[in-house]
Amino acid sequence: MRRLFLFCILQCLGAVMLHAQEINYTSCKNCWNADSLGNHRVVVEFKGEGAVAEASIPWRRRDEHSEEKRIIVQDAKSGQKVLNVKIESINREKGIIRFEPTSGKGTYYIYYMPSKNEGRNNYPKGVYLKPEQTASAEWTAKASSTKSTAVVKAIESIDEFNSFYPMEVIATxxxxxxxxxxxxxxxxxxxxxxxxxxxxxxxxxxxxxxxxxxxxxxxxxxxxxxxxxxxxxxxxxxxxxxxxxxxxxxxxxxxxxxxxxxxxxxxxxxxxxxxxxxxxxxxxxxxxxxxxxxxxxxxxxxxxxxxxxxxxxxxxxxxxxxxxxxxxxxxxxxxxxxxxxxxxxxxxxxxxSTLAQENAVIAPYTALQVNDKTISLLGRKIELDENGLPKQIQTFFTPEMTSIASTANNILTEPIHFHITEKNGGQEIKLKNNGLQFTQQQSGTVSWKANSSSSDVQMDVTASIEFDGFLYYSVKLTALNDVALSDIAMHIPFRKSASTYMMGLGQKGGNRPDDFSWKWDVAHKNQDGAWIGSVNAGLQYSLRDEKYVRPLNTNFYLQKPLLLPTSWGNDNKGGINVAQKGDAILANNYSGERSMKKGDVLYYNFTLLITPFHTINTDFQWENRFYHKYNDLNTIKNAGASIINIHHATPINPWINYPFIEWKAMKNYIDTAHQLGLKVKIYNTVRELSNHAYETFALRSLGHEVYSPGKGGGFSWLQEHIDSDYIAAWFVPEIKDAAIINSGMNRWHNYYVEGMNWLTQNVGIDGIYLDDVAFDRITMKRIKRVLTKDGHPGIIDLHSANQYNKSDGFNNSANLYMEHFPYLNRLWFGEYFDYEKNPADFFLTEVSGIPFGLMGEMLQDGGNAWRGMIYGMTSRMPWTDNSDPRYIWKVWDDFGIKGSEMIGCWSPNCPVRTTNDKVLATVYKKNGSALVSIASWADATTDVQLKIDWKALGIDAAKATITAPEIKNFQAGKSFNAQDNIAVEKGKGLLLIIK
The missing domain is CATH 2.60.40.10 (Immunoglobulins)
Incomplete structure (x- = not known):
C-alpha cells in the first residue's frame, strides 16, 4: 500500500510523501517574473536519458478548472521556454506533464497558474492564460510512446505570502x-x-x-x-x-x-x-x-x-x-x-469593542441645554412643537463665520409639518397633539417623544439631537381605520435668507434654483436628501427607510445601492419639490397616493443636520501647511510645511488601511518628525482592506459581515486564495497589495477604532488622512475621541474625488460626507473637481467648506490659485507641478495673515468689492492693513475698480497704499491708486496689500 503523509518543517515549510516521493513546499522570493509566469511552479529534476521527461505532480490544487490554465515549462539552465510539452492529464489532485529536457539532465520549472493583468493599473483584471499547443508533431508522437521520469523536488511559490501550504493543500x-x-x-x-x-x-x-x-x-x-x-x-x-x-x-x-x-x-x-x-x-x-x-x-x-x-x-x-x-x-x-x-x-x-461609544461632548462643541421646549447647542437652537417636530431652528453665526453673535438667524418661516391628505374629497386629516415628553437629557444627547392622532391615523414621533447638531427622527404612522390617501408629505419651509444655496438630489452645489423637482431612483442614484442654506444658516436633510443601510460609495455604489424607503419612495411615486410658496422656500417631500389598511404602519424617518457646525478657525488654516507625501523630513521642514500625510504604499505604511505591520518604522519616522516640530498623519480608512491583514480569513469566516459580496476577480492572489464572492478594490502593483471592499457598517469598525487608539497611543500618530469615507458618524465620533485622547491633536482631513458620476450614484462629495464635517479639520476636494469652469457659488458650497465651519485646499491640476484665495485655499505640497503653494505661503507670512479677520465676498459686510459682479474680492483684515484677494469668473479679461469702505477697513484713504507684491507664477509686482482701473485676466486675479 502506498504511503502518504505530510509534515511541517520550520512552521512554514513541509513535505508530502506520495508514491515514496518527498514534496517540499517552499518559496523563492521574486525568483521569477510572476506577472507573466504566475505565482506558483513545480521544481523537477531530470536524471534520465532521451527526449521525453515525465513529471507526475501531486500538487493538490484548490483552484477549480485547473485543466483550463496553461502549463509553461522552463529550462532552468538556459532560462528558455520549453516548446515541446504534452499534457497527459490534469486535475486538481494531480498532473502528469511530459516535456523535452532541452538541456538534458538538470532542473526544470513547471509553471501551472500563469496569468496576466488586464484593465486599469490599480484595478487589474487577472486573467489566467489558456492552454496552448507548441509541441511539434514529431516530438508529440515520440512523447506518446517513450518517457523517462523527472522527479518532483518542490512545489514553490513566488514568496511565502503566496504559498498554499499548509491550509490550502487539499485532501484528495x-x-x-x-x-x-x-x-x-x-x-x-x-x-x-x-x-x-x-x-x-x-x-x-x-x-x-x-x-x-x-x-x-x-x-x-x-x-x-x-x-x-x-x-x-x-x-x-x-x-x-x-x-x-x-x-x-x-x-x-x-x-x-x-x-x-x-x-x-x-x-x-x-x-x-x-x-x-x-x-x-x-x-x-x-x-x-x-x-x-x-x-x-x-x-x-x-x-x-x-x-x-x-x-x-x-x-x-x-x-x-x-x-x-x-x-x-x-x-x-x-x-x-x-x-x-x-x-x-x-x-x-x-x-x-465598545471603545469611545459614550456620547461625550467633543471639543469645540458644548453640552446640550434644555429650557422648556428649546434645546441649545454650540451656535444654534431648536425649538420643538407639541408634535415633536421642529417649530423653529436658529443659528447665531455671523456672515463672516468668524464669531457667534447674539442675533438669531431663523431658518424656518413656520414649523416643519406633515400633510396627510385623503384621496376622496382631498381633505387633510388633522391630527390632535397629545403632548411632548423628554425621555433623555444628557450633555451629548437629548431625546423626546410625542404622539398625535385623529380617528383614522396616529403619528408617533421619537427623536433625538446630538451635541454637533445632528437630529434623527422616527415618525411612525399607524392606520387606525382603512384609509385611502392622495399623499403623505413633509414640508420644510425655509426662510429665503437661509436658502440661498442648494446641494444634492442631483443638483450641483451652488445657487438654489427657483423651481426644482426630483424623483427617487435608488438603482442609479445615491440621492435621498439635500443641503439647503446660506453660509451661516442651513439644513441638510435625508429621507430614510426604517431599515436604512448605508450604501457603498466611491466607485461601488451600484453594487450596494440605497434601499428605497417603503414610505417616502412608495414604489417611486414619491419625490421632492423645492420652490417659493408665499414667503417661504418650501421643500415639499411627498410620497404620493396610497391606501392603508387598519393596523398598517409606515415609517417616515428623516435626519437633519443644522449648519454651520462651528466658527471657522482661520489661524489653523494659516499655521498648518500640509505636505502630502512620504519624504525626507528635513526636506519637508525646509519646504515650509508643518503636517505630513503618509499615504499607503510607502515604506512605513505599505498596506492599505492596515498600518500595523511596519509600525516600528512608522514610529521611528514620527518620533524624528516630532523632534523637528512636524506632525505626521497617516492614511487609514475602512472602505477597503489590504489582503495582507493578518485577520483576512477570520473575517471571511463571518460571511458578508465585513467583506461585501461580489463577482470576485481582480489580482491573482485574490483569485487564488479568496476564490470568489468578494469585490476587488485598490491594487498597488509595485508591492502587490490587493485590497477587498468592506461591506459597509459592521464590526470591523470596532476594530478600526481600537486600531486608531493603538496607533495614537503607541506609535504617536497626530491624526488621519481620510480618502473618502466608508463609515458613518457613529464611527467618526469614536475616531475623533481616540485621536484626541490625552492631548493628542487628532487632526483629520478628508479628501474626496468628485462623487457626481455613474459609479458613485451622482452624489455631491460635500453632501455625502456632511455628517462627518463636525469632526474634520480640513477638506481636500479634490480629484475631478473643475476649478476653471464652475462658478463661484460652486467653490463656496462644494469645495471650500466655509458654510460648515471648515476650510479646504484644492487638488485637481493644482487648482486655481487666484480663485482659491477667495476662500483661503491653496494647493497642497508637493502634489502637482502646476501649482507650488510656497509662494503664496510666503505672502501670508510677509503680511502676517495669522490673527487676521477673514471677510469673504459672500458676506454683506465685506469692505472691498469691485465694479464687476463677476470679479469677487475677499479681505483678510488686520489693524491698519488688509490683504485683498481678487479673482475673476468673468468671460474675458476685464478692467475693474475697487469699491472700498475705508471706515470698515479701518484705514485712512488719504494715506493708503495699494500694492500687488511680486509672486512667482501668480502676479507681477505693481502699485495702484484706489481710482485705478485694474486689469484682471480671465480665470485669474490678484493679491493686493492695502496699508
Missing amino acids: KKETNSLVSKYAGKPFIVFPERRQYSIRMPNDLPYRWVKAGKAATTFIDTTDKGENFTYQLGVYALQNLQDVKVVFSDLKSNGATIAAANMYCINTNGTSYDNKPLVETVNVGSGTVQPMWCGIDIPKDAAAGTYSGTAKVIAAGLAPMTVNIKLVVTNKTTEHGGIDKPWMMTRLKWLN
Missing part, C-alpha cells in the same frame, strides 16, 4: 471519502485548529486534517496570562446544518478556574458597531467547511497550569460534537491582551 477525494466513512451517521465533523493556521478553504478539507485518518477530539495549545487567546473549530458539514453554535464549559486546573463567561465565538455573538448586542445565525451547507473562531480572555491573575474543559459544537435539532480543550497557561504575563502580536489573532477581540 479518496482521502476525504475515507475519513467521512468513519463518521457514518454523524451530521458533521469538527476539526480543532490553531490560530496560526487560518482555515481558508470553504469547499475542501486541507490534507493537514485528513493525514491522521480522523479528526482530533482534543485541542491542546499554550497561552500566557492576560492574553486574548484564540483558536478555531472547523465544522465540516455532512448534511445541511442550521444555527450552528459553540457552547463552552469552564476550564479548570487544580482548583483554579477560567470561567466560560470569558469565552466567545465571533461568528455567532458580539457587539455591533453601534454598540448593540449582535447575534448571528450560522448555517453550513452540506460538504462545506465553516470556521468558528473562538476566543478566551485569560485573566492576568490566572494560576499557571494546564486547564481542561470542553467546547461543544451544536446545530439545531442535532446531537452536539464535543472537543476537549487543554490549555497550558504559562507563568508569563502578557500586557494588553497580547495585541502587540496581531499575527497571533489576539486582536480579534477588537471586533466586539
Whole structure:
C-alpha cells in the first residue's frame, strides 16, 4: 500500500510523501517574473536519458478548472521556454506533464497558474492564460510512446505570502471519502485548529486534517496570562446544518478556574458597531467547511497550569460534537491582551469593542441645554412643537463665520409639518397633539417623544439631537381605520435668507434654483436628501427607510445601492419639490397616493443636520501647511510645511488601511518628525482592506459581515486564495497589495477604532488622512475621541474625488460626507473637481467648506490659485507641478495673515468689492492693513475698480497704499491708486496689500 503523509518543517515549510516521493513546499522570493509566469511552479529534476521527461505532480490544487490554465515549462539552465510539452492529464489532485529536457539532465520549472493583468493599473483584471499547443508533431508522437521520469523536488511559490501550504493543500477525494466513512451517521465533523493556521478553504478539507485518518477530539495549545487567546473549530458539514453554535464549559486546573463567561465565538455573538448586542445565525451547507473562531480572555491573575474543559459544537435539532480543550497557561504575563502580536489573532477581540461609544461632548462643541421646549447647542437652537417636530431652528453665526453673535438667524418661516391628505374629497386629516415628553437629557444627547392622532391615523414621533447638531427622527404612522390617501408629505419651509444655496438630489452645489423637482431612483442614484442654506444658516436633510443601510460609495455604489424607503419612495411615486410658496422656500417631500389598511404602519424617518457646525478657525488654516507625501523630513521642514500625510504604499505604511505591520518604522519616522516640530498623519480608512491583514480569513469566516459580496476577480492572489464572492478594490502593483471592499457598517469598525487608539497611543500618530469615507458618524465620533485622547491633536482631513458620476450614484462629495464635517479639520476636494469652469457659488458650497465651519485646499491640476484665495485655499505640497503653494505661503507670512479677520465676498459686510459682479474680492483684515484677494469668473479679461469702505477697513484713504507684491507664477509686482482701473485676466486675479 502506498504511503502518504505530510509534515511541517520550520512552521512554514513541509513535505508530502506520495508514491515514496518527498514534496517540499517552499518559496523563492521574486525568483521569477510572476506577472507573466504566475505565482506558483513545480521544481523537477531530470536524471534520465532521451527526449521525453515525465513529471507526475501531486500538487493538490484548490483552484477549480485547473485543466483550463496553461502549463509553461522552463529550462532552468538556459532560462528558455520549453516548446515541446504534452499534457497527459490534469486535475486538481494531480498532473502528469511530459516535456523535452532541452538541456538534458538538470532542473526544470513547471509553471501551472500563469496569468496576466488586464484593465486599469490599480484595478487589474487577472486573467489566467489558456492552454496552448507548441509541441511539434514529431516530438508529440515520440512523447506518446517513450518517457523517462523527472522527479518532483518542490512545489514553490513566488514568496511565502503566496504559498498554499499548509491550509490550502487539499485532501484528495479518496482521502476525504475515507475519513467521512468513519463518521457514518454523524451530521458533521469538527476539526480543532490553531490560530496560526487560518482555515481558508470553504469547499475542501486541507490534507493537514485528513493525514491522521480522523479528526482530533482534543485541542491542546499554550497561552500566557492576560492574553486574548484564540483558536478555531472547523465544522465540516455532512448534511445541511442550521444555527450552528459553540457552547463552552469552564476550564479548570487544580482548583483554579477560567470561567466560560470569558469565552466567545465571533461568528455567532458580539457587539455591533453601534454598540448593540449582535447575534448571528450560522448555517453550513452540506460538504462545506465553516470556521468558528473562538476566543478566551485569560485573566492576568490566572494560576499557571494546564486547564481542561470542553467546547461543544451544536446545530439545531442535532446531537452536539464535543472537543476537549487543554490549555497550558504559562507563568508569563502578557500586557494588553497580547495585541502587540496581531499575527497571533489576539486582536480579534477588537471586533466586539465598545471603545469611545459614550456620547461625550467633543471639543469645540458644548453640552446640550434644555429650557422648556428649546434645546441649545454650540451656535444654534431648536425649538420643538407639541408634535415633536421642529417649530423653529436658529443659528447665531455671523456672515463672516468668524464669531457667534447674539442675533438669531431663523431658518424656518413656520414649523416643519406633515400633510396627510385623503384621496376622496382631498381633505387633510388633522391630527390632535397629545403632548411632548423628554425621555433623555444628557450633555451629548437629548431625546423626546410625542404622539398625535385623529380617528383614522396616529403619528408617533421619537427623536433625538446630538451635541454637533445632528437630529434623527422616527415618525411612525399607524392606520387606525382603512384609509385611502392622495399623499403623505413633509414640508420644510425655509426662510429665503437661509436658502440661498442648494446641494444634492442631483443638483450641483451652488445657487438654489427657483423651481426644482426630483424623483427617487435608488438603482442609479445615491440621492435621498439635500443641503439647503446660506453660509451661516442651513439644513441638510435625508429621507430614510426604517431599515436604512448605508450604501457603498466611491466607485461601488451600484453594487450596494440605497434601499428605497417603503414610505417616502412608495414604489417611486414619491419625490421632492423645492420652490417659493408665499414667503417661504418650501421643500415639499411627498410620497404620493396610497391606501392603508387598519393596523398598517409606515415609517417616515428623516435626519437633519443644522449648519454651520462651528466658527471657522482661520489661524489653523494659516499655521498648518500640509505636505502630502512620504519624504525626507528635513526636506519637508525646509519646504515650509508643518503636517505630513503618509499615504499607503510607502515604506512605513505599505498596506492599505492596515498600518500595523511596519509600525516600528512608522514610529521611528514620527518620533524624528516630532523632534523637528512636524506632525505626521497617516492614511487609514475602512472602505477597503489590504489582503495582507493578518485577520483576512477570520473575517471571511463571518460571511458578508465585513467583506461585501461580489463577482470576485481582480489580482491573482485574490483569485487564488479568496476564490470568489468578494469585490476587488485598490491594487498597488509595485508591492502587490490587493485590497477587498468592506461591506459597509459592521464590526470591523470596532476594530478600526481600537486600531486608531493603538496607533495614537503607541506609535504617536497626530491624526488621519481620510480618502473618502466608508463609515458613518457613529464611527467618526469614536475616531475623533481616540485621536484626541490625552492631548493628542487628532487632526483629520478628508479628501474626496468628485462623487457626481455613474459609479458613485451622482452624489455631491460635500453632501455625502456632511455628517462627518463636525469632526474634520480640513477638506481636500479634490480629484475631478473643475476649478476653471464652475462658478463661484460652486467653490463656496462644494469645495471650500466655509458654510460648515471648515476650510479646504484644492487638488485637481493644482487648482486655481487666484480663485482659491477667495476662500483661503491653496494647493497642497508637493502634489502637482502646476501649482507650488510656497509662494503664496510666503505672502501670508510677509503680511502676517495669522490673527487676521477673514471677510469673504459672500458676506454683506465685506469692505472691498469691485465694479464687476463677476470679479469677487475677499479681505483678510488686520489693524491698519488688509490683504485683498481678487479673482475673476468673468468671460474675458476685464478692467475693474475697487469699491472700498475705508471706515470698515479701518484705514485712512488719504494715506493708503495699494500694492500687488511680486509672486512667482501668480502676479507681477505693481502699485495702484484706489481710482485705478485694474486689469484682471480671465480665470485669474490678484493679491493686493492695502496699508
